[in-house]
Amino acid sequence: MKIVYYSITGQTRRFIKKLDLPAYEIEPANPFFEINEPFVLVVPTYDIEMTEVVNDFLDFKDNAHQMLGVAGGGNRNFADLFVYTAKDIARDYHVPLVFAFEFSGTNEDVQNFQKVVMELESKRA
Ligand SMILES: Cc1cc2nc3c(=O)[nH]c(=O)nc-3n(C[C@H](O)[C@H](O)[C@H](O)COP(=O)(O)O)c2cc1C
Numbered sequence: 001m002k003i004v005y006y007s008i009t010g011q012t013r014r015f016i017k018k019l020d021l022p023a024y025e026i027e028p029a030n031p032f033f034e035i036n037e038p039f040v041l042v043v044p045t046y047d048i049e050m051t052e053v054v055n056d057f058l059d060f061k062d063n064a065h066q067m068l069g070v071a072g073g074g075n076r077n078f079a080d081l082f083v084y085t086a087k088d089i090a091r092d093y094h095v096p097l098v099f100a101f102e103f104s105g106t107n108e109d110v111q112n113f114q115k116v117v118m119e120l121e122s123k124r125a
Pocket of ligand 1 (some may be wrong): 007008009010011012013044045046073074075076081082083084102104
């Protein structure tokens, strides 16, 4: 299973590097990449116009159908708006919100998210 992620200031990228799992980073210059395998999406939280490339990726070919779940990175100071980008994607694409973390994640976040990914993988097997 792959991790597909997007990162603007690098926090999400740092989180992903700590996971030690196969990952693909959505490129803002060309988000039209066909993934062709099941994945979990990890997205930071910003105004919609800043994360539209994630929708471009999801809406390309069969990509959205390969998404098993979405995780959100954010900042709890945003209170009710914490990880709303991931929540919106979960709602719009009918996938579960499987995890939420702040910035580049703590060691505990890394371990817990690895468990979530393993559980999603074993459910598919
Ligand atoms: C302009 C701006 C708006 C943000 N809005 C939100 C928000 O509404 N909710 C939230 O949880 N985090 C918000 N954040 C925090 C980022 O999502 C968080 O720092 C994230 O780790 C950034 O990931 P990245 O470095 O991979 O882009 C915002 C950050 C910035 C700079």
